[in-house]
Amino acid sequence: MNIAGTSVAAAALLLAACVHAQEYPTRPVSVVVPNPPGGMNQIHAQPFSVIWERLTKQAAPVVNRPGASSALGTAYVVAQQPADGYTLLVSTGNLHQIFEKDKLYGAPTAYSLDQVEFLALLSADPIIMVAHPSLPVKTAKDVAALARSKPNELVFSSSGAYGVTHTPVQLFLDAAKAKMRHLPTTGGGPAITQALGGHSQLTTGGPAAVYPHVKSGKLRAIASYGVKPHPALPDLPLMKNSGFDIESYLWVGIFTRTGVPAPVLTRLRQLIGQVAADPQFRQALENVQVVPDYRDSAEFRKFFDADHKRMAVAIKSIGKL
Secondary structure, three states: OOHHHHHHHHHHHHHHHHHHHHHOOOOOOEEEEOOOOOHHHHHHHHHHHHHHHHHHOOOOOEEEOOOHHHHHHHHHHHHHOOOOOOEEEEEOOHHHHHHHHHHHHOOOOOOOHHHEEEEEEEEEEEOEEEEOOOOOOOOHHHHHHHHHHOOOOOEEEEOOOOOOOOHHHHHHHHHHOOOOEEEEOOOHHHHHHHHHOOOOOEEEEOHHHHHHHHHHOOOEEEEEOOOOOEOOEOOOOEHHHOOOOOOOEEEEEEEEEOOOOHHHHHHHHHHHHHHHHOHHHHHHHHOOOOOEEEEOHHHHHHHHHHHHHHHHHHHHHHOOO
């Protein structure tokens, strides 16, 4: 084929891709949650599905694919499914924390970050440190002083080793030069249950999880890991204003695998932006004390890389368990 013929063929392929992108989606899109039903990912995925279906007139079933602390569901989307934009992943910081944990142990990871296409951040609430009311502390400095005076006597519970509520405590302990004992559980809910029952003195979680217990007086809010107050707990001191230069967030983003044709990827990102801006989606999050925080793919990647760097330091500090 001569140069002119090649150019015509290339133009035809580009036109076909653009037409396909304008029509996207032409069939159901799977919204994969790499965890059991419930939790932050589900809180976002369910209203996302409803609004996507209203906007596109195509089904968007939420599919739970739990296992290996979300690694199985993540690998299913970014390493096993076609790069066509029809399988989306709703996930948290576990996406990179699993990667760092496997690196620590020299274990193979089921996926690489090079296989992950960043679509949008949906929310990024600060982690909140809470204590059982019987613990004689009111501030982060109080916790640090008590932990230093009683090395490895205080117990904190988390959603699991190296997870999104374990690493924030390690950041705090490193900054405070203190040690506590770790009580890992099977999820954020069980970690809070341990603190409510007094089996652990401290735990961390997102505002949505801890707010009802703080409001009822069953847990005491100590500090926020954010850089600005959260509407649910507007008067809560920030770690950064309490002598501890640390941040941590319970964030939720949406991803797919790399290699999706550029016109389809552009259309996909446009649709996600429309879903995120929809009042019904925003209200669904606000109803459970989650602040909508949409950021496009470029801004999301900046946020992700900064979060990844912080959590990698924490996981290295935790070391092998």
